[in-house]
Amino acid sequence: MSKMRAVQVSRPDGPFEIVEREIPEPAAGTVRIKVQACGVCHSDSLTKSGHFPGISYPRIPGHEIIGIIDAVGAGVAGWTPGQRAGLGWNGGYCGYCDNCRRGNFFACRTATYITGITSDGGYADYTIARAEALARVPEELSATEAAPLMCAGITTFNCLRNAGARPGDLVAVLGLGGLGHLGVQYASKMGFRTVAIARGQDKEALARSLGAWRYIDSREQDPAVELRRLGGAKVVLATVTAGDAMAAVLGGLGVHGTLMVIGAAASLQLSPAGLIAGCTGIQGWYSGTSIDSEDTLAFSVLTGVRPMNEVFALEQVDEAYERMLSGKARFRAVLTTGN
Ligand SMILES: [Zn+2]
């Protein structure tokens, strides 16, 4: 029992290697999680490619982790072996820097802990987590259901609930992939008049089954014109990674509307004059910290929001990653360990 399976990357752009490693021991302030499921997120490509600055190898990717705590390090309060726990992109924070003391833990200035980037992540039988980064996992959610909510879920849920829209407001979700299929569900359950925007008429039935009130096919229709026709959007949640698709919806914002950007597009070209007339804005949104993850999981249980997953065994990591990267996964790929 002293060895575990792990999927590691040994160099930038190196292959996934399935290796045996020593099971790590939790240091002070950390716990060891026996991993049950770990989602495969597009940001895992930062670990695979080495595009994140300062990453050291070998590194185990994965930041959509659900499992059982099986060992607790010194000085950890509130967590005991046997508890279910989730771990997402935010791997913890210092608690004493200026940003932390103002409550902006996500922007911690002295310690950047990113799961699967600065420390080993969840593509393994076990992983180590800082205690402040842990989220409680309700028993109503299976490990595979909960895993994608630790990044795709928290990112869309926490962005939508902080975007300034009120029940009844017009809220559009741009893109209907791994993030968007959750964003449409959350927006609908939050009581927004939810508009899904995607390419192709074939996605309309899916969008409506997820709770969309209206569907805009951006191949056939101008999304800005259509949103204006509906009164103008209070919020557009931009889940796509194409800057031109984001620019194309800006004109659909209503007065004081905001384009909330969670898709890391390379660039975004816009006309500043277009922002002035309606006092519209553009804002980015960071996923959140552990309490936001707990809120995401609890809201998902309360309202029935679930990710649609393709599930793979840990050894099928190449297939799972390729499904995610190609955009063919419907809609999130999840690795399971059998633990
Ligand atoms: Zn992610």
Ligand SMILES: [Zn+2]
């Ligand atoms: Zn800090």
